[in-house]
Amino acid sequence: MGTLFISFGVLIFCAHLFSFFFSKRRIPDVLFLVGIGILLGPVLGLVTTEKIGDVGAVLASLTLVFILFDSGTDMSIDDLRRYWVGMVQVTLYSFLLSMTVVALMGHYMAGQGWSSAILMGSMVGGTGSAIVIPMVKQMKVSEKTRVVLTLESALSGLLCIVVTLAILEGFKMGQFQLWRVAGTVLASFFMALLLGVLGGMLWAGLLHKVRRLQHSMFLTPAFVFIVYGLTEALGYSGAIAVLAFGLVLGNASYFEFPFIKKLFKKRPLRMVSLEREEKSFFKEMVFILKTFFFVYIGISIPFTDGWALLYGFIIAAAMFVARFVLISVVGRKNTRIDRHIVSIMIPKGLISAVLASTPHQINQAAGHVIIPYAERIECVVYSIIFFSIVICSVLVLFSRKTIINEDYDMSQQQEVYDYE
Numbered sequence: 001m002g003t004l005f006i007s008f009g010v011l012i013f014c015a016h017l018f019s020f021f022f023s024k025r026r027i028p029d030v031l032f033l034v035g036i037g038i039l040l041g042p043v044l045g046l047v048t049t050e051k052i053g054d055v056g057a058v059l060a061s062l063t064l065v066f067i068l069f070d071s072g073t074d075m076s077i078d079d080l081r082r083y084w085v086g087m088v089q090v091t092l093y094s095f096l097l098s099m100t101v102v103a104l105m106g107h108y109m110a111g112q113g114w115s116s117a118i119l120m121g122s123m124v125g126g127t128g129s130a131i132v133i134p135m136v137k138q139m140k141v142s143e144k145t146r147v148v149l150t151l152e153s154a155l156s157g158l159l160c161i162v163v164t165l166a167i168l169e170g171f172k173m174g175q176f177q178l179w180r181v182a183g184t185v186l187a188s189f190f191m192a193l194l195l196g197v198l199g200g201m202l203w204a205g206l207l208h209k210v211r212r213l214q215h216s217m218f219l220t221p222a223f224v225f226i227v228y229g230l231t232e233a234l235g236y237s238g239a240i241a242v243l244a245f246g247l248v249l250g251n252a253s254y255f256e257f258p259f260i261k262k263l264f265k266k267r268p269l270r271m272v273s274l275e276r277e278e279k280s281f282f283k284e285m286v287f288i289l290k291t292f293f294f295v296y297i298g299i300s301i302p303f304t305d306g307w308a309l310l311y312g313f314i315i316a317a318a319m320f321v322a323r324f325v326l327i328s329v330v331g332r333k334n335t336r337i338d339r340h341i342v343s344i345m346i347p348k349g350l351i352s353a354v355l356a357s358t359p360h361q362i363n364q365a366a367g368h369v370i371i372p373y374a375e376r377i378e379c380v381v382y383s384i385i386f387f388s389i390v391i392c393s394v395l396v397l398f399s400r401k402t403i404i405n406e407d408y409d410m411s412q413q414q415e416v417y418d419y420e
Contacts, residue, residue, distance in 0.1 A: 011036070015291040022138050028393035030135065030294055034386075037298020049300050056296050060350045063130050063289040065228050065242050066221070070282045071133050071150045072246020073274055077254050079147045080247070086144075086331075087151045090342065093326055094152070095159050098346070099125040101322045102315055102384075110311050110380065115171070116373040122163040123356055123377075124319075124384050126156030128349020129239065131389060134290050135396065136345065145338050149345050151243075155189070157351045158237045162188055164355045168362065171371050188236045195234075196241035199227040200248025201255050208272050217281055220249075220274070249274050293350075300353060301386045305379040312383020319346060319384075320391055344395040348385040356381035 014036070018029035040047045049056060099121035106117030132153045136146050162185045203223050210216050224242060231241040248255055252273040274282075303309065320343075327343045359374035371377075 011291060011295065012288065015287070019138070019287075028135065028396050029138075030131065030389060031393045033291060033294035034298040034389060037295040038301060039298075040295070041299030042301065042303045047299050052296070052299070056300065057354070059289070059292055059296055060130070060353075063286075063293040064239060064350055065224060066282065066286050066289055067130050067133050068154060068239055068243045069221075069224050069246040070279075070286050071129075072243045072248075073250035073279060073282070075147060075150065075247050075250060076143075077247070077251045079143055080151075083144050083147050084151070087148045087155070089330060090148060090327075091152045091155045091159070093330060094127075094323060094346070095125040095156050097322050097326055098319050099163075101318050105311075105315050105318060106380070109314065110376070112373045112376065115167075116371065116377060119164065119167045119171075119359070119371070120377045120381060122167055123160060123381050124348050124352045124388075125163070126158075126160040126348075126351065127153045127346050128351065128385075129153040129157060130290065130293055131347045131349045131392075132345050134286070135347075135392075136341075139341065139396065139399075141341050142335075142338060145341050149342065154239050154243050157239055158189060158192075159185060160351050160355060161237065164358070168358060168371070171362075189240060191234070192231050192237040192240035193244050195231050195236065196227060196244025197248055197255075199223070199241070200245040203245070204249055204252040204255065204272060207249075207274075217278065220278065221282075221285070297349070297353070297385070297389070301382055302379055305376075305383075308376065308379035309383045311380050312385075313387045315380070316384050316387035316391055319388070320344070320395075340399065344392055344399070347388045347392040348381075352381055352385055356385075 015029065015033065018027075018032045021027045021032075022029045041049075099118070102121035102124055103114070103117040106112045106120050107114055110117070112120070127149075129150075132149055136149050166184060203220070207220070210219050213219070224245060227245050228238040228242050232238040250273060323346050324343045327339050331339050331342065356378045359371040360378055362371055363369055363374050
């Protein structure tokens, strides 16, 4: 037990050191943290996913909740109104293109059937919020780029979940209905958005009273957990709900609607935002959880299938090339720096890892093969996750020499993200 706590303390100190390297030398801390996980797990065998058990999955979900909530509080409604069209276009085009690239390569290169290849493509079509958001915050990027990438990571994660589960249900039923998938996506998004906004408005109205209680700092994250858990229990996207919840708390003045004031005419409802100390607390929690999450990712990556590793590397590289071409076409009116950052920010993360193990679990529960190539899909997806993180980190490192520099004109933040 003593060794375990020493390891935790050393890891946190190392995380701050790696973050310092990122800010000074543009060497991504993600590489070091994932490398520590690989060293502890696949290389030395000191920690395995079997030993961690369900703790790893809980840690990953907890990290996702805090990161999305913190991102929502930092987001401006005005920026959201300016950039939402570009965000939707980038998200949909990128998801469909990534899914197509993976499906084609999975079929022709890895030898999978079309249905299995498309299933694998849906698992990695989005980006990892827990990886994209912290990296973007540490980089010198414009506000429009940060908003677009943050929203894309949340929305594309929803697309991955819904489309993958719909395809899996099609395997069970023997048919796949596109209209049902589209309806499920829209319902999940708008219901999660509604629950997040209502939860945020309720808490923004109660927050000034809650602060009178002792040790009230933890009550906001407790309510965030309730909103996330309730949304997930109802079958909608908890990630979208948490992002919307944070957005409301960060922009409380926008949600003081006249009809609400009429309802509380005798006792006016005063909606307040998070204070500076509360935001600092959340950012500290994000930093700690992010540190352990990246180490967990490194521990979870399997290195037992050499062919799966090779396929994962080739597919991940192809996805980056496809993304670069896409952004060059649809974002040509934007600055070179914006296009470059959006092009490289497509690492895969938690959602893809969770979905990758689902086909094998379904086959085990059924007692026979319902989804072919289930084990190969799992190994290849984990390989794609690993290499997408590595490639993204390396590209961020070289960005300092190619495009990003200390004289970057921050006045470009005022430009509109104008996608055609």
